Amino acid sequence: MSENREEIQEQIKVQGDLVRKLKAAKESKEKIDEEVAKLLALKAKLNENEPAAPLKFTLKTPKGTRDYAPEQMTLRQSVLNTIVSVFKKHGADTIDTPVFELKEVLTGKYGEDSKLIYDLKDQGGEILSMRYDLTVPLARYLAMNKVSNIKRYHIAKVYRRDNPAMTKGRYREFYQCDFDIAGTYDPMLPDAECVKVVSEILSSLDIGAFVIKLNHRKLLDGMFEACGVPAEKFRTICSAVDKLDKSPWEDVKKEMIDEKGLDDATANKIGEYVRLNGGEELVDKLLTDEKLKKVKSAVAGLEDMKLLLKYCKIFNVMHQVRFDLSLARGLDYYTGVIYEAVLLNQEKKRKKDEETEIGSVAGGGRYDNLVGMFDSKGKQVPCVGVSIGVERVFAIIEAKNAANKTKIRTSEIQIFVASAHKGLHEKRLEILSKLWDGGIKAEHSYKSNPKLLAQLQYCEEQQIPFALVLGDSELERGVIKLRDVVTRKEEEIPLDNLVEAIKWRLSNKGYN
Secondary structure, X not given: OHHHHHHHHHHHHHHHHHHXXXXXXXXXXXXXXXXXXXXXXXXXXXXXXXXXXXXXXXXXXXXXXXXXXXXXXXXXXXXXXXXXXXXXXXXOEEOOOOOEEEHHHHOOOOHHHXXXXXXXXXXXXXXXXXXXXXXXXXXXXXXXXXXXXXXXXXXXXXXXXXXXXXXXXXXXXXXXXXXXEEOOOOOOHHHHHHHHHHHHHHHHHOOOOEEEEEEEHHHXXXXXXXXXXXXXXXXXXXXXXXXXXXXXXXXXXXXXXXXOOOOHHHHHHHHHHHOOEEOHHHHHHHHOOHHHHOXXXXXXXXXXXXXXXXXXXXXXXXXXXXXXXXXXXOOOOOOOEEEEEEEHHHOOOOOOOOOHHHOOOEEEEEOOOOHXXXXXXXXXXXXXXXXXXXXXXXXXXXXXXXXXXXXOXXXXXXXXXXXXXXXXXXXXXXXXXXXXXXXXXXXXXXXXXXXXXXXXXXXXXXXXXXXXXXXXXXXXXXXXXXXXXXXXXXXXXXXXXXXXXXXXXXXXXXXX
């Protein structure tokens, strides 16, 4: 091999010299290309004899992403199933959209957060970006397909070029679970149902006490106008107010003055409002506020809030709802009611513990003008929706399971087909086929002659409820032993009625 290698290297040197001479002599392009091809073939031949180079980098997932083990995927699927069941209970259909969109579809829809969009290199003449959320793709879908009424849910991954905080459930790649109602309906009826959907989901997931904050974009704009904020600064000031859930008022005020260019007096006026929260009594109080009464958008927002809270009372969710003027949600496309659900312990003094830092677990709002931005005739389709922050929900439940040392069953296997001695692996296959054909979830050892104790230990480790234990004497009598893995009690079941007998026992145990 070494002689061949040295010989090839010498040929490469000679061939390289020839190519250089031809280029210097300005030979025809065809002749040079021919000799270059020979040189490349020699180099390829040399590389064939090269040993495979070891990996010279650390294997890891990209920053802000993670792998999910079977236990974690089982937990995630359980959470998603709970969420989907609520969506379906409210009559939602599901759709899907591409993981990337034309960049121009996403541009200008997210305010200051637009800097977090992942752009892709030019592929076939199209400038593309990874989807930032599921709302803008929905609006594009509605406009493109001329859909004017839909109640839809969408569960899919989105991508944000953010600074990740993995322990807080904030990633660069993560799932969103969206529920939206599109169409022209009477005021606050769809909006109130979105609040009810969030309440049902968070209650079903049992992640602790929570509050659903409510505010209104028209009220915010009216409040800014009443306080003397120039109209062109409404969005940027709204973005600053949106940070009040993470930063104290003094820091937000400093940003308004130093970075956004507001004067101290205007900032102080805003501070008087954004620190207010309550219920119907706060709406009534603000409706009599002399500054707000003069601003049409503020009054319209307050009237909507009054009606929304009335419907929330009918839906029996008022104990979970709070009208909060600090809620801003900085995305540019919101036009009406806005929502955010947070765990109650986040509302207390912020202690530096893991659970406190989990963050909000749902958010959304009304966006009546977004679809019209994509329609060639500017046709508007009013929309309202909410998104469940499932990654944070997963983080909470994972932390609880770890603290309680909860073991999650990752498999749905109902029956393990075991053999008591040698020479029964073909009979196991026959039994397995019957169980699978009968719709029973079953498995066995992939060894021809496994030890019975090892098989039964596997059943206990995997929390498989039943084991079928095959033995020659039982098979000769046309029966088979069924073993309850937990109680270790055994009974004989006739082979000719095997599937029906097992289904009956599974049903009695709640494993159907």
